[in-house]
Every structure is written in C-alpha cells, then in structure tokens.
Amino acid sequence: MTSFLRSREAILAAAILALLVLISSRFPAFVEPGNLARVFTDTSPLILLALGQTVVILTRCIDLSVAANLALTGMVCAMLNAAYPGVPVAVILILALGMGAVMGMINGLMVWKLKIPPIVVTLGTMTIYRGLIFVLSGGAWVNAHEMSAAFTGFPRVDILGLPVLAWIAILVTGLFFLGIARTPLGRAFYAVGGNPHAAVYTGIDVGRTQFMAFTISGMLAGLTGYLWVARYSVAYVDIAGGFELEVVAACVIGGISIAGGAGTILGTLLGALFLGIVKNALPVVDISPFWQLAISGTAIIVAVAFNSRSGRSKGRIILKRAEGHA
Amino acid sequence: MTDIADHQQAPRRIPDRLQGPGARLLKSWELLLFLVAVAIFTANSFASPYFLNAWNLSDATFNFTEKAMIAFAMALLIIAGEIDLSVASIIALCSTAMGAAVQYGAGTPELVLIGLVTGLACGAFNAVLVTKMGLPSIVVTIGTMSLFRGISYIVLGDGAYRGYPAEFAYFGQGYVFWVISFEFVLFALLAVLYYVLLHRTNFGRMVYAIGNNATAASFSGIRVARVKFILFLLTGLMSGIAAICLTSRLGSTRPSIAFGWELEVVTMVVLGGVSILGGSGSIPGVVIAAFVMGLVTFGLGLLNVPGIVMSIFIGLLLIGVIALPRLWAMWRH
Amino acid sequence: KGAEEAAKELGNVEVIYTGPTDTTAEGQIEVINSLIAQNVDAIAVSANDTDALVPALKKAMQRGITVISWDSGVAPEGRQLHLNPSSNPLIGNMIIKLAADNLPEGGKVAVLSATTTSTNQNIWIEEMNKVMGNYPGIEVVGTVYGDDLADKSYREAQGLMQTYPDLDAIIAPTSVGIVAAARAVEDAGKVGQVNVTGLGLPSEMAGAIESGASKSFAIWNPIDLGYSATYLAYELATGDAEAAPGAEIPMGRMGKLTLDDNNEGAMADPFVYDESNIDEFKSIF
Amino acid sequence: MQVSLTTPPVAHVTADAAPVLRLEGITKTFPGVKALDGVTLELYPGQVTALVGENGAGKSTIVKTLTGIYQPDGGTISLGGAPVHFATAQDATAAGITAIHQETVLFDELSVAENIFIGHAPRTRFGLIDWPKMRRDAQEILSRIDADLDPDMPLRELGIASKHLVAIARALSVDARVVIMDEPTAALSHKEIEELYELVERMRAEGRAILFISHKFDEIFRIADRYTVFRDGQHVGSGLISEVDEAELVRLMVGRSVDQIFPQRAHNIGDEVLKVVGYAHPTEFDEINFTLRRGEILGFYGLVGAGRSELMQALFGVTKPSKGAVRIDGQVRVIRSPAEAVENGIVYVPEDRGRQGAVIGLPIFQNVTLPSLAQTSRHGFLRLSEEFALAREYTERLDLRAAALDQDVGTLSGGNQQKVVIAKWLATKPKVIILDEPTKGIDIGSKAAVHGFMAELAAQGLSVIMVSSEIPEVLGMSDRVIVMREGLIAAELEGEALTPENLVRHAAGIGARP
Ligand SMILES: Nc1ncnc2c1ncn2[C@@H]1O[C@H](COP(=O)(O)OP(=O)(O)OP(=O)(O)O)[C@@H](O)[C@H]1O
Ligand SMILES: Nc1ncnc2c1ncn2[C@@H]1O[C@H](COP(=O)(O)OP(=O)(O)OP(=O)(O)O)[C@@H](O)[C@H]1O
Ligand SMILES: [Mg+2]
Numbered sequence A: 001m002t003s004f005l006r007s008r009e010a011i012l013a014a015a016i017l018a019l020l021v022l023i024s025s026r027f028p029a030f031v032e033p034g035n036l037a038r039v040f041t042d043t044s045p046l047i048l049l050a051l052g053q054t055v056v057i058l059t060r061c062i063d064l065s066v067a068a069n070l071a072l073t074g075m076v077c078a079m080l081n082a083a084y085p086g087v088p089v090a091v092i093l094i095l096a097l098g099m100g101a102v103m104g105m106i107n108g109l110m111v112w113k114l115k116i117p118p119i120v121v122t123l124g125t126m127t128i129y130r131g132l133i134f135v136l137s138g139g140a141w142v143n144a145h146e147m148s149a150a151f152t153g154f155p156r157v158d159i160l161g162l163p164v165l166a167w168i169a170i171l172v173t174g175l176f177f178l179g180i181a182r183t184p185l186g187r188a189f190y191a192v193g194g195n196p197h198a199a200v201y202t203g204i205d206v207g208r209t210q211f212m213a214f215t216i217s218g219m220l221a222g223l224t225g226y227l228w229v230a231r232y233s234v235a236y237v238d239i240a241g242g243f244e245l246e247v248v249a250a251c252v253i254g255g256i257s258i259a260g261g262a263g264t265i266l267g268t269l270l271g272a273l274f275l276g277i278v279k280n281a282l283p284v285v286d287i288s289p290f291w292q293l294a295i296s297g298t299a300i301i302v303a304v305a306f307n308s309r310s311g312r313s314k315g316r317i318i319l320k321r322a323e324g325h326a
Numbered sequence B: 001m002t003d004i005a006d007h008q009q010a011p012r013r014i015p016d017r018l019q020g021p022g023a024r025l026l027k028s029w030e031l032l033l034f035l036v037a038v039a040i041f042t043a044n045s046f047a048s049p050y051f052l053n054a055w056n057l058s059d060a061t062f063n064f065t066e067k068a069m070i071a072f073a074m075a076l077l078i079i080a081g082e083i084d085l086s087v088a089s090i091i092a093l094c095s096t097a098m099g100a101a102v103q104y105g106a107g108t109p110e111l112v113l114i115g116l117v118t119g120l121a122c123g124a125f126n127a128v129l130v131t132k133m134g135l136p137s138i139v140v141t142i143g144t145m146s147l148f149r150g151i152s153y154i155v156l157g158d159g160a161y162r163g164y165p166a167e168f169a170y171f172g173q174g175y176v177f178w179v180i181s182f183e184f185v186l187f188a189l190l191a192v193l194y195y196v197l198l199h200r201t202n203f204g205r206m207v208y209a210i211g212n213n214a215t216a217a218s219f220s221g222i223r224v225a226r227v228k229f230i231l232f233l234l235t236g237l238m239s240g241i242a243a244i245c246l247t248s249r250l251g252s253t254r255p256s257i258a259f260g261w262e263l264e265v266v267t268m269v270v271l272g273g274v275s276i277l278g279g280s281g282s283i284p285g286v287v288i289a290a291f292v293m294g295l296v297t298f299g300l301g302l303l304n305v306p307g308i309v310m311s312i313f314i315g316l317l318l319i320g321v322i323a324l325p326r327l328w329a330m331w332r333h
Numbered sequence C: 001k002g003a004e005e006a007a008k009e010l011g012n013v014e015v016i017y018t019g020p021t022d023t024t025a026e027g028q029i030e031v032i033n034s035l036i037a038q039n040v041d042a043i044a045v046s047a048n049d050t051d052a053l054v055p056a057l058k059k060a061m062q063r064g065i066t067v068i069s070w071d072s073g074v075a076p077e078g079r080q081l082h083l084n085p086s087s088n089p090l091i092g093n094m095i096i097k098l099a100a101d102n103l104p105e106g107g108k109v110a111v112l113s114a115t116t117t118s119t120n121q122n123i124w125i126e127e128m129n130k131v132m133g134n135y136p137g138i139e140v141v142g143t144v145y146g147d148d149l150a151d152k153s154y155r156e157a158q159g160l161m162q163t164y165p166d167l168d169a170i171i172a173p174t175s176v177g178i179v180a181a182a183r184a185v186e187d188a189g190k191v192g193q194v195n196v197t198g199l200g201l202p203s204e205m206a207g208a209i210e211s212g213a214s215k216s217f218a219i220w221n222p223i224d225l226g227y228s229a230t231y232l233a234y235e236l237a238t239g240d241a242e243a244a245p246g247a248e249i250p251m252g253r254m255g256k257l258t259l260d261d262n263n264e265g266a267m268a269d270p271f272v273y274d275e276s277n278i279d280e281f282k283s284i285f
Numbered sequence D: 001m002q003v004s005l006t007t008p009p010v011a012h013v014t015a016d017a018a019p020v021l022r023l024e025g026i027t028k029t030f031p032g033v034k035a036l037d038g039v040t041l042e043l044y045p046g047q048v049t050a051l052v053g054e055n056g057a058g059k060s061t062i063v064k065t066l067t068g069i070y071q072p073d074g075g076t077i078s079l080g081g082a083p084v085h086f087a088t089a090q091d092a093t094a095a096g097i098t099a100i101h102q103e104t105v106l107f108d109e110l111s112v113a114e115n116i117f118i119g120h121a122p123r124t125r126f127g128l129i130d131w132p133k134m135r136r137d138a139q140e141i142l143s144r145i146d147a148d149l150d151p152d153m154p155l156r157e158l159g160i161a162s163k164h165l166v167a168i169a170r171a172l173s174v175d176a177r178v179v180i181m182d183e184p185t186a187a188l189s190h191k192e193i194e195e196l197y198e199l200v201e202r203m204r205a206e207g208r209a210i211l212f213i214s215h216k217f218d219e220i221f222r223i224a225d226r227y228t229v230f231r232d233g234q235h236v237g238s239g240l241i242s243e244v245d246e247a248e249l250v251r252l253m254v255g256r257s258v259d260q261i262f263p264q265r266a267h268n269i270g271d272e273v274l275k276v277v278g279y280a281h282p283t284e285f286d287e288i289n290f291t292l293r294r295g296e297i298l299g300f301y302g303l304v305g306a307g308r309s310e311l312m313q314a315l316f317g318v319t320k321p322s323k324g325a326v327r328i329d330g331q332v333r334v335i336r337s338p339a340e341a342v343e344n345g346i347v348y349v350p351e352d353r354g355r356q357g358a359v360i361g362l363p364i365f366q367n368v369t370l371p372s373l374a375q376t377s378r379h380g381f382l383r384l385s386e387e388f389a390l391a392r393e394y395t396e397r398l399d400l401r402a403a404a405l406d407q408d409v410g411t412l413s414g415g416n417q418q419k420v421v422i423a424k425w426l427a428t429k430p431k432v433i434i435l436d437e438p439t440k441g442i443d444i445g446s447k448a449a450v451h452g453f454m455a456e457l458a459a460q461g462l463s464v465i466m467v468s469s470e471i472p473e474v475l476g477m478s479d480r481v482i483v484m485r486e487g488l489i490a491a492e493l494e495g496e497a498l499t500p501e502n503l504v505r506h507a508a509g510i511g512a513r514p
C-alpha cells in the first residue's frame, strides 16, 4: 500500500484530483456526476488509442499511424454504411476491428521481418493510410444524413446512464488490465521491452511480440475509427489529424517509459483522463482554448522529467558494507 | 588497385582503402538516390509541358528550401542518435516573436536577430532537458513541440501579425540573380557549410562516433554532452533561419505556420540515407533527398494531383527505399 | 459543380479544381505555384489565410494571371476582386436574427466559431455585434472556437452548455461547427432548451432539423457560388470586364456583381432553411 | 574445508552409469572466434559434473547451446538416448533442462514471482495466469533456497546478490532432469553459498544431473563428482574428480607452463608517475591507496565482481569518486571526465570492448585517430592523409591483421579489435595505460602478441595497470600485484610473495574473513 502511495500512478491521480478541486472551486457544475460522465465519454477515444499505444511502447516501439488508421477505417465504415445502409452494426464493428488489425499487422510485419525501425515504418504508413482516405473518398465528406440511424446511434445508446462509447472504453480497459496482468502475452510485452536480450533466454520471440503489439494497437485504432465517425456523424480526410501525438502524450504522462518495459495500464488510463479533463475544462473555466497546447506540452515535459527521476535504478553494490545503508 | 599491389610487395603494410573512390561511389546510397532524382526529373519533363521552365523550376525550389535547411541540422542530430520533433514549432515561435517585434516597430536587422536568437533559445531549452537532465529527446521534443507552438497560440490566438517591413520580404521573395532566389542561394550555401562541418571537420567526426557508440565515444575522450548540446543549438538556429525565410515569404505570422513540418523534415533526412538509429548518413544524401521530395511534389502538382495523394508517394518512397534492399537480401538468401 | 456549369455555358473554359486537400497556407502556396507554372489564365481561390497567400498571388498577377478570391477572402493587394457569398452585414444580421426569432422573451446566446485562420467568421461576428442593439434582451455570453474540427467543435459546444446552464441558443456560423453543436445538444438531451443556428448545409443539417436541435439555419447556395466565381474569373481574364470600385461585372444567371471600394461584392442573400423546406434541399447540397 | 563430508559415495560413480544427456561434436562459430570446436560433454543422473576452463574457453557457449538460445553449427545433442533439437529456450525447458545463466537474464520491471515463472507461469482453467498459485509456488521455491524475499517485490528493488537468488529460484521452478549452473556462486555471500551447496546435495540425491561451472577449485573439489575441462573451445579432458588433483586440472586448463609463454623483460623501473590517495566511492570501493612508477606493470587481481573495473573507470573519469585525490608526476589533478583523463595522460582500455572500446561502425583508422584528432587536424579541419599515417604507424606496430584501414572495425576478430583500441591510446602518447582484462576472449596467438607489446610499452617507459582475472597472466606479466576483494584492497604482493596460492587466498578472503 505504501509503495502504491509513492508510485507514479498515485501522484498522477493526486494531480487529477487537485485539478478537479481547482476547477470545481470556480465551476461546481464541472464535477457533477453527469458532466464527469460526459468528460469520460469524450475521453474514451483517447483512452482506447492510448491503451493500444501503451503495449507498443512497452515493447520499445512507437506507432505514429494510429490516427491515420482510425481515419481510414472510419471512412471505410462510413462509406459502407452510406452505400449499404442495411449492413448491421455488428458487421461494421467486425470490419472496423479487422481492418484496423490488418493495418497494424502491416506495421508489425515490417518491424518484425524487415527490421525497419518502428518510427520510420509508422511515419511512412501514417501518410500512406491518410492519403488512401482521399483516394477512396475523392476528398468528399460522408455526412450525417447519409449514415443510417443505427450506425450513428450505436456509440450513444444509453446503458445505465452511460453511452456505449464509454462502456466500450471501460470494457477495453478492463480487458487490458486482465490481459496485461494475466496472459503470457501481456507479460511478454514487459519482458521484450524491459530486457530483449533476456527475453530470448526465456523463450520469448521479440519480433513476434512486437508484431502482436502493433496488431492490438491497430485493432483498437480501427474500432475507434468507427466509433469516432459514428459519434460525430461525419467522415472526412482530416479527422483526428495530429491525434497520434496526443495519444503518445497520454502514455508519457501516464508514466509509460519510451525506452520500453515500464509503465502500467492504470497509468495510461490516468494520463488519458488528465489530458481529457484539461481539454474539457478549458472552455468551461474560460481559459482561452489556445492555452491547451502549451499546457499539455508542459505536462509532458514535467511527466518525463519526473519519471526519469523516480525511475533511476539503484545499481549494484560491490562494497558489502555499503549494502545496508543504501 | 595500386594499394593492393603495394600490399603484395610489403606484406605487413595495410592499405589505406580497400576500394578506390569510384567503387565506393558506385555502392553508395547517394548514387541510388541521385538516379531516382534523375528518373523523377525525366518523368516530370515528359509528363508536363510546363516542367522544363526556369521560372517554374525556380518556384519549385520553394517547396523544399526551408525544410532542407532544418534537415541539414536534423541530419547531424539524428546521426548523433538524437531527434528534434519541435522544429516546426520553433518556427512558429520565432515567427511570432518577430511578428510581435514588428508591432513595436522593429526594423529588418532587429527582426533577423530576434528570429535567430529565439531559435537558439528554443534549441538551448531542448538541449538542457536532453543533455543536462538526461531525458530521451523524442519525448522531450514532443513536449516542446506542443509547448512552443502553444506559446504562439497564447500570444496570437486567432489573430495574425502582419506589416513586416518591405525590405524584410527579400529573404523569402527576393532573387539574387535572374531566377536564382535568395532562399535557394542560402540553401546551397548552408548545404556546403554543413557538408564541410559533417564531413571535413573534427566536430563532424565526433558526431559520427557518438551516433555509432556514445559510450565508446565518451570513453575515447569525446565530450558527448557538449557535442549534443551544440547540435540542438544548431537545429534551433536553423529553425530560426527557416522561420525568417518562411515568414518573409508569407508576409504574415499565424500560430499554425509550418504545421506538420517536423515529420517532413525527418522524412527528408531518412530518405537521404541517414539511419534513424544514428551513426550513418551524409549531407549530399540529404541534399538529393530534398530535391527528390521537391521534384515529386512539384511534378505531381503540375499534374494537379492533390497534396494528400503526393504524401502517399512520399510515404511509399520512404518505406520503399529502406525495405526494398532488405527484401532483396532476404529473397536472395 | 457550379463551376462546371459555368464552364459549359462559357464554352472555352477548362476548370482545374484542386484542393481543399491542403489545410495549411504553405500547402496552398505550393498549389498556387503549380497553377502559375501551368500558365492558367485565372485563379479563383478560397483562402484559408488572408495574408499568407498574398505574396504568391501577387506573383501570379505579375505574370498576367487573373486572380480573384471567393468565399473566404484574401487581403486586397493579393487579388483583383473578392466575391462574398453574401454581404457581411447581411450575414451578421441573419445569424443573430435566426437566434432571436426563436427567443421572443430574450435570452442568452453563445457563438461557436470556426478555425483560427479564417477571416469570414470574425467579420460576421463583428457585423453581428454591430446590430446587437436591434435585438434587446439577447445577450451574447461568449465566443469559442472549434477550429472547424468536428471533435473540437463538439467539445466546445459541450463546454458552453456547462458554463452557461441556462443557455438558450448557440450560433455557429460554420458548417462544421453547426453540425457538431447540434450533435452536442442532442447528446446532452437539451433539445428544445438550446437552439442551434447559424450557417450550415441542408444536407448536413437535415437530421438536426428533424430532431429539433436546430429550428432554422441559413446558407447561400454553394453551387451558385462556384458558378459565379468561374464567371467572374472568365470576365476578368478575357478583358471583358475590369475590377475597379463601382464596376458591375456580369455573372450569368446570377445577375451582376457590384464592387465596393475594396473591390468586394456580394452574390446574394443567404437563404433560410427550416423544417418546411429542408426536405426539398437536403439532397441537392 | 570439510572435504571429507562431501566426498561422494563411490557407489554413485560407477563406470557403467548411462549419461542422461550427451553432447557430441558440438561446434559453434562467432564472427572471428571459434567458440566451440567439436566438444563432447556427458551428464549423469544423480551426479554433479564440474565444467572448468579459462575465461573464454566456451563454457557459457555450451550452456546456451544446451538451452536453445544458440543453435550449434554442428554436432548432436541426445537426451536419454534420443536425439533432440531445441529451437527456443522454451523447448529446452519443456524437455526438462534448466539453467542459471552467467549473466543475469531477469526483468527489472517484473515482480520476483514473475521473474521466476515467466515463460511457464501456472494457469487457471481459463488459460489466465494464476497469480495466487504463482505467488505461493514462488514463496515455496524461495524458502527452499532459504531466500527471504517477498514474491511481490519488483525485481529492480533488489541488490545483485538477491537477484542471483531469484535466478537460482527460476532454474528450480522447473522440475528438471538436468540443472545447469554457470558460475552460480560468483555473486553470492558466504552464507548463501553454503545454502546453495546444500541445495545441490539435495538435487543430486533426487537423481538430477547437474552441470556446475566454476572457477573456484575449492568448491569444485567439494561438490563435484566428475569434471570436464575445456580449453579454447575444445574438450581437453574429463573423468572422476576423485582421480585428479588441483595441479592436474590447472595443467589441463592452461595447457602450457606459465613462464614459457610470457615475454622476458628488463625491469628498469623509474620514478613515481601516479599516486592514488584515499579513493572512495559510496557503493563501489573504499580506501584505495597505491602508487605506480615509470616502466612498471602493476597487476590488479580479484574475482570477477571485486570492483576493479569500477576503480579503473573512476580513475579514468567515467564515475566520480566521493573522496580521494590523484597525483600525476607529483601534482594533484582533478579528473572529472575521460576527456580530462586523456589530457592528463591516463588512458583506459575497457573490459567491455564492444560497448566501451571500439566504435563499431567506424573504420579502423577513424577509431585510432578519435582521441588524437587535435593532432591530425588543422584548425579543426580533418586531414585524412595525416590520419592514415598515424593509424598506420600504430596498427603496424601492433601487428594488426586487417584488409584495409578503412574497414569497419566491427568486422575484425576480438583480438584485432583490442589492438585497434590499444593503438588508439598509444597514439595519444599517454603516461599511464590501464588495460582491463586485455586478453579476455582473445585467442592464444593474439594473447601472446598483447603480452609482447605490453612488455614493450613498459620497456619504453610507459606505466601499465593491468586488470586480469587470469592467474598465469597476472603472475607472468606483473612487477607488482594488488589484490582486490569486495571493493577493498586485500593485499599488495611483490617478489617472493607473488604466488598463485597467495593471490587466490587474498582474492577469496580465505583466512582473512572477519
Ligand atoms: N554472442 C557472441 N558473439 C561473438 N563472440 C562470442 C559470443 N559469445 C561468446 N563469444 C566468444 O566465444 C568465446 C567463448 O565464450 P564463453 O562465454 O563461452 O566463455 P566462458 O568459458 O563462459 O568464459 P567465462 O569464464 O569468462 O565465463 C569467447 O571468445 C567469446 O568472446
Ligand atoms: N548492474 C549489474 N547487475 C548485474 N551484474 C552486473 C552488473 N554490473 C556488472 N555486473 C557483472 O559483474 C561482473 C564484473 O563486475 P566488475 O567489472 O565490476 O568487477 P571486476 O572486479 O572489475 O571484475 P572483472 O574486471 O574481472 O570483470 C560482470 O560479469 C558483469 O556482468
Ligand atoms: Mg562464461
């Protein structure tokens, strides 16, 4: 327990609480349960993508293509719905997951089999996926009236006071808690990122594990693609432009080490919520939205400086008599 | 060839080089890239009747000169094993600082000075975080990327600075001689300077050593942190110079200026044969890559291909040039 | 679409339509440069930055190319004339009137504007503020920016409803913003309490009218706009007309454009859409 | 010593016992090194086989081959008579072979329990990892080796010795027929070592086959039943431990007499060059005092992990000492970075050649001139002809074998890389050269060359500090030897006192234990 209180997650949670207290002191309406639920719903896409990015970063990679993957999958879903309004949402969901996963696999294969650095691979696929949206849609928008009610309605169906979008984020977060803690693959992400050399000694295939991470990240990006397009009832080339950096920022603020192998799902969740609350609070507390960028930039720098300080390893001790004091 | 002959006469003598300069050139990335550039140039001149026109080609250079200036410094930084993703945001901040100075009646010399100093200051900020505090540069500069542009947004909001002095327009719109623009001359000059710096000085050698193995470089008596500090400063300075040119070319400043350029600059550097993992790459490679990207975008522009479709080509080019040799090697195995 | 119609009428015109794929000024300059290189006769541009395109467009004019701007304008030195879809005072008045018409007792309204680099919205809001005196009881409580991004606009609209729980209307003089605001109102369950109005496309707003989130909104006809812009560019490029203050330039079926001191002219009044006519137009544009 | 207690009952060691594991003709080549050259190894159930050999003899390589980490280039492995092939580490574990590797192969961010079970964690019915069971099992294994560790503790919070216990627990978490231990006692304290011995006893009684790799003869003679000796990647002998003595093992290991191979040299030692006074570091070393004179070779002996490398790196400015001073030619100097050390004439040839020594990726000549750029350049501009000249001068003096000077240093064999690193330093004309394990992983021929020019350097008036774990090398080369143990200077030996027994005694702390 005491070790939890000293952990990054606890400090981040405290920072979020402080933030909420600060906002509520001026705008009590912000912390009303209904509004907090709205903020959570609004942050759900960020949470989903950040979870996927987390496993990628854990394995010492980075996925810059998530936002483009989201947009492409979203556009395909929207166009499919516009052309065949009768296709059930379940099929669209499967399509979104599958398409996203395939795009993630393309990234993963190039990292695994061709050993191309992840940042180069995903920088390239980021522009390619984004460009494909234009090629597919010819630059045209798919608008609300072209989408079926079932299509746009799905993420906002209300279950126990929360929309489906929020429930999906909760469900996926739950799955991640379970999957990371309780499956061999989940533990392999840590092993591969923390000590790739040693991972080989325990029979873990480093490249394959990285491939799996990219696949998961892509799959979530695809899922979010459909949800995003349905929620805002519009699909066009630029949706979620630049979102990949916000996703990486959420992970970094959540304490996921960019060097791999360190960080928790709880941290990512809190990092995403932190950004989500800041984003939603700015218009409410009447700080110009133009401050948002500088605030998240500062948060990233503070978080990374803080994490490197607390994460410094003690190293080994040769002097036997010094061992007791250290 | 003569070297090997020497070797046979005096068995213990180790030749300087295994291959002559010609053989080395033949195997170089730069030559491959140069051929790609020539191919694109030829294809363009067939595809569009407007391509082979001095003024048009001159206009086309504006598509890459400013980005390439940053790419030179970025190349050194990436060779040394670091990266700076905040360059485009530094442009925004420099431009904002200059725009603010205009409102106080600053003249052209002051503006240039302010642009350069702001760039240096941003570079120094990154440098301190990375070299003094030991933070990973990719995360730090994702942070400062938001921070620097964020400051521009705070200052400018949805407003814009305009009213730059008439002489100031020279940097981005002036021509030195006939169709040769000031920006192109500056680009060429910087290319030569960076070529000399990276390939002909002790400093450049240290950059390579650090990128290949920073620990061993440090164990060889190189002041690694100092070299990296200078590289971040240089990148900031180049962003300042690019900010001057771009602001001059646009004649106004908005916080969204140069949005997304950091990735284009990195793409240019990687396409130029610089290993993203550090340790190898060359300035001629980056220069040719700048031309390749400029030619591709201009050529496709003449065919009225939308910008976003061009980016598919750039993305494919980036992955393709790295993947194809590896696929080839795998296939031959 | 309107541009092609005009081209067909005029006969000897070829329309090259590029964009709107470049959202940055730097990208638009590259496009303009490639158009200059192709020796086009006229460029009709809808700018996303008033000032940044000026040097490039000046260069185009120096090389004998006719340059006009339409919809979202360029500073006067960067074009020969500017075609406003409608006159700015009219739009400014229209958007507040739409809100006020549904608030006979007065009330609180907020503005959800668009991107930070387009000038239209600011001019309209300025014009709107000028005529506020004509609408007693209507109070504009705040202006926020959605950057013409669906998600950001949505969030800003949500923020407005929280900050001002008794908000009566949101005015969004942007087609992205108005759709997002209507969504936000629907999701917040405030249909009937908060009326969304402003400028939007019938095709995108049909759903909002149906649900009641928006009672009415206005827009000009974009097809007519493209048509007019093409016609004007043609007239100037062929030398049949000259852009000077006070000049009247024909634009086919849309009548004539009269230029003011800034060489600007307005095409037509915005048209109001509500549940009575939305079905008729939603499939057209 | 309690040798009598652990002398194995003769009944165990009958000649007709069938080996459970048999390796035959195993060959493994790395770029530049033939690590294993057709070796044979047999392990018997219920017996401990000691594998001995000098550093670099190929002991760890055979362990990795046996556990699926390396694939052998040739030869066969048979388990219980049937040939087997291990593609991954998991295959070997599944076949009942488990190992404590020499290097720590653990994960700092994972908990103790997980480090023990990663790769073969207990699962629930739904295929999920069963944490409660994993914790309980971990606790049980840890208590079996008397390790008082919390299974939930993150590994990064443990010291090196505790980490080693976790590694041991990991090996025991598999119900294995064959247990391999690669220098398991190197990082353990006296008490933990005793417990480990008991554990080995128990496993032997349970009928498991144990391969035990160690450099410590006392423990080999205490717990092993059989021995196998490797030398330079070859199998040079094996048999029952009861049938050999220490001298015979050493003869097999070294394969040559000491004075035969080391160069004769004139001992003309001059004035004091370096004096280290009261050097200390919070966790690595303390109370370090010694002097070094011109033309002298000062040996530093100790068991691996005694802190010699850390001390040398502090002298070279890599780490900062907390107290103490250095005098060079009588003057106090402050050395805060390697750059300053080089300026003061102290240079360091590191032990970890690939990471700290050669800049792999740069050509040979650039490696050589890296610290001497000020000399070869003019106004900061490179002069390639000067560089080639300098590089040629020193590499030829060291008899470097390379195709050309612009060859990537990474393509050279270990010994030749070492020569490049040394050439790099000689070109700076230093006063003191520190060589950390200069012949580690180098073949015999190159070793002789390295020894030859060390002698030459000293003869030319250079002062040499040589850190080495090889007794013959220390005895054969040094004028004087300092023995370190656990971060302290245990003894300074010279002349008559320089005997293998003395070195081992001081290094291991026998008879000196408080
Ligand atoms: N991955 C590798 N790449 C290249 N060479 C290697 C590699 N692993 C081992 N070697 C070389 O193979 C030889 C045998 O090494 P090995 O680690 O098996 O020795 P060892 O007997 O375990 O020595 P020690 O007693 O120091 O542990 C050495 O020359 C070493 O440098
Ligand atoms: N942080 C660490 N965790 C685990 N093992 C380590 C760590 N640092 C070093 N070692 C191991 O300790 C051993 C050597 O330690 P060190 O170099 O300090 O001792 P030394 O007395 O100089 O011995 P030698 O020079 O003979 O290796 C190496 O085998 C190395 O792998
Ligand atoms: Mg070993």
Ligand SMILES: [Mg+2]
Residues within 6 Å of the ligand: D305, D308, D309, D310, D351, D436
């Ligand atoms: Mg050592």
